[in-house]
Amino acid sequence: MSKESDSLRTSPSVASLSENELSPPPEPPGYVCSLTEELVTKAREELQEKPEWRLRDVQALRDMVRKEYPNLSTSLDDAFLLRFLRARKFDYDRALQLLVNYHSCRRSWPEVFNNLKPSALKDVLASGFLTVLPHTDPRGCHVLCLRPDRWIPSNYPITENIRAIYLTLEKLIQSEETQDGFPIRIKAVHVVNEPRIFKGIFAIIKPFLKEKIANRFFLHGSDLNSLHTNLPSSILPKEYGGTAGELDTATWNAVLLASEDDFIKEFCQAAPTCDSTLGLALLPEGLASDAQCDDSMRAVKSQLYSCY
Numbered sequence: 259m260s261k262e263s264d265s266l267r268t269s270p271s272v273a274s275l276s277e278n279e280l281s282p283p284p285e286p287p288g289y290v291c292s293l294t295e296e297l298v299t300k301a302r303e304e305l306q307e308k309p310e311w312r313l314r315d316v317q318a319l320r321d322m323v324r325k326e327y328p329n330l331s332t333s334l335d336d337a338f339l340l341r342f343l344r345a346r347k348f349d350y351d352r353a354l355q356l357l358v359n360y361h362s363c364r365r366s367w368p369e370v371f372n373n374l375k376p377s378a379l380k381d382v383l384a385s386g387f388l389t390v391l392p393h394t395d396p397r398g399c400h401v402l403c404l405r406p407d408r409w410i411p412s413n414y415p416i417t418e419n420i421r422a423i424y425l426t427l428e429k430l431i432q433s434e435e436t437q438d439g440f441p442i443r444i445k446a447v448h449v450v451n452e453p454r455i456f457k458g459i460f461a462i463i464k465p466f467l468k469e470k471i472a473n474r475f476f477l478h479g480s481d482l483n484s485l486h487t488n489l490p491s492s493i494l495p496k497e498y499g500g501t502a503g504e505l506d507t508a509t510w511n512a513v514l515l516a517s518e519d520d521f522i523k524e525f526c527q528a529a530p531t532c533d534s535t536l537g538l539a540l541l542p543e544g545l546a547s548d549a550q551c552d553d554s555m556r557a558v559k560s561q562l563y564s565c566y
Contacts, residue, residue: 374525376514393493
């Protein structure tokens with residue numbers, strides 16, 4: 259019997275297929291640009307994002323995902339895929355690899371990403387370990403403030419702090435104006451009130467960092483004037499020599515808790531078994547291992563991270 263007749267025998271007839279089975283899969287929700295004219299111009303200059311080609315580029319990445327990683331459980335919405343295109347300046351191949359790495363990291367680090375929702379991290383939020391300042395810096399960058407001295411190891415493990423950081427970063431990049439993709443691009447890391455030993459530790463690890471990353475670390479010690487040359491005092495709370503009032507953690511906590519349903523939808527659904535084609539997880543750029551995070555978190559009294 260010919261291959262053609264075999265195919266006819268084993269395939270269901272067209273008449274037996276339901277209307278839903280014959281219909282193509284629904285297209286992801288369309289994209290509506292929320293950028294100002296100023297930000298559109300900035301995206302064109304810095305990210306090579308051309309508004310007239312934007313949807314074409316998104317479709318190209320979507321087609322690559324469907325062809326090369328058909329079993330990758332990921333959102334294919336325009337806005338979601340734009341994160342990765344922008345993070346890699348619209349280089350299709352690099353954007354696809356970033357998307358795969360992102361999901362690979364999520365699958366291989368379940369203690370961080372499983373059940374990732376604000377209500378599961380109330381202890382961390384209540385401790386004041388992290389918050390986002392209400393004002394951006396002059397470049398429009400959000401400022402994420404981390405205070406490791408608020409963490410009491412006997413209360414909860416270090417992974418809960420990492421979960422809270424990821425939760426905050428995910429919330430920040432939901433806004434198109436602050437998104438450069440995920441992992442988020444770190445514009446600068448400002449460390450204040452660090453002990454002497456931290457400077458020695460950093461001097462040892464600095465040669466192993468990419469030069470671009472190493473140059474974004476600034477150790478200020480107790481010199482707040484040095485901090486203010488990079489971050490204006492007008493956006494800083496008085497705890498850091500600023501004029502923006504006392505540090506407020508409650509407002510950002512409320513923002514996160516109000517997003518509970520969004521995080522449940524994204525992180526609290528049953529995940530399929532990881533496709534072996536994803537390989538080993540690649541940690542986000544600049545993120546250390548658990549042990550490294552543990553050491554550095556315990557050593558530093560207070561830190562300010564300026565993120566874009």
